[in-house]
Amino acid sequence: MTPEAEFEPLRAVISRHGLQASKALGQNFILDRHLLARIAAVPGDLNGQRVYEVGPGPGGLTHGLLAAGANVVAVERDRRCLPALAELEALFPTKLQVLEADALSIDEQAAVGAGAHIVSNLPYNVGTALLLRWLSGPWLPWWRSATLMFQREVADRIVAKPGSKDYGRLSVLAQWRAEARIAMNVHRSAFTPPPKVMSAVVHIVPREMPASVTPAVLERLTEAAFGQRRKMLRSSVKDVPGALEALEKHGIDPTRRAETVSVAEFVEVARELSARR
Template sequence: MPEPLRDVIARHGLQASKALGQNFILDRQLLARIAAVPGPLEGTKVYEVGPGPGGLTRALLDTGAEVVAVERDRRCLPALAELDADFPGKLRIISGDALKVDERAEAGDGAHIVANLPYNVGTALLLSWLEGPWPPWWSSLTLMFQREVAERIVAKPGSEHYGRLSVAAQWRSSPRIAMQVHRSAFVPPPKVASAVVHIVPAAEPAGVRAEVLEQITAAAFGQRRKMMRSSLKSVAGALDALAALGIDIERRAETVSVEEFVALARALS
């Protein structure tokens, strides 16, 4: 039986750092459920960001995966080194900032990304994975977010959570909320509930430049209370393209579907 995580944390003096957005999960059964979300991992590569004391890392190693873990907090490295000793040749630890790591070079094509993301960099990392070249280097994303962020990722048009992040996550990938996680599962408990999101890449719509779609959604949702005729007037050709596509320029961005944004981006690409 592995040592209880509470004891590992106490033995290494690991208090979660608010500055680093850390919240540790101690329940090994819950961690095993998260590790199971991507499906069978035996013999596959997994890229983990922010392993902390290594609870999720061990759950991933228990599946038979090979794990590359990036940890910025050097206080956690001794606890992770113990895992390396328990799973020889299966764990590689990178000490550094995940926002600066050459992930593809470190993890290799086809890796699954699984992480209880630090809250302060979670959205930035997600967008970096969603906005790169397509098809992406990763096979799937299994990520812990604040529930509000998770709801934005999977939101449908017309809902209060639907926005730029929804379009970014849905135009060429399929996201779902795999499980809800109560705040009491964490140490220290965050002020909000969390959720695990699972994302798999889909085919990229033909004739669409990602940077054009990003420009359109940034403008449209940057002034989401305004009609499209106002919010998109700064995007060259957008109003004519809307008219040609039969999209009413008096609609607001939150009513425009992902498919309609894609059609607009295609027209402007």
């Protein structure tokens, strides 16, 4: 392994290690190092910062993060990719740690510490589950920002505003205590193999949680409200104890549908229900 290998084209790395993206693991590789560098730049200056990456695959984005000066902990469950990542570890012995693990079960804070940035081209089949995991639990969370690749339709749901067709439970859970924006769109042709859909990079920054709101209450409320989104609130949330009374108290018309209710209104109802627990 020579220093020049640091700049070896990713297509050559993939070919040399006989790698193919696994559909079962939701993998799609990005080969364009310039695009990967742009993604690595979304969180801002990462020089000396700790970064957590899920599903690095052959290490394209990992290399971009390391080139930006980040200290990276990368979690990969696909053993086929480990030899390519080991070569990166050899090039950046004090900057990169690769863990063979399942990202859905690993203790991230123990692995990377508090105050890290998450940057990842998430495997499509676990992206939403990981985001919901990172949005739950104690707040403020262990991560400072999250820069994540999603299918465009999922990205639209994360940042959607009330009244839009994409606004739903994921929108509320992402926005009630974090700022979320689409940082860039990524054409399907940027991936190998090209997925059937377009993608987008979402940048999420946590902010303080509204006082006196229990996360589990908001999750239950939004699950009920959007679980039957074609129905009026008086029907969709009637099985959530106290929900109809809370709607009335806060002047929210129970004949409205969930997609018309703002994040702030959901938070007010959840606060009312949390106080009754």
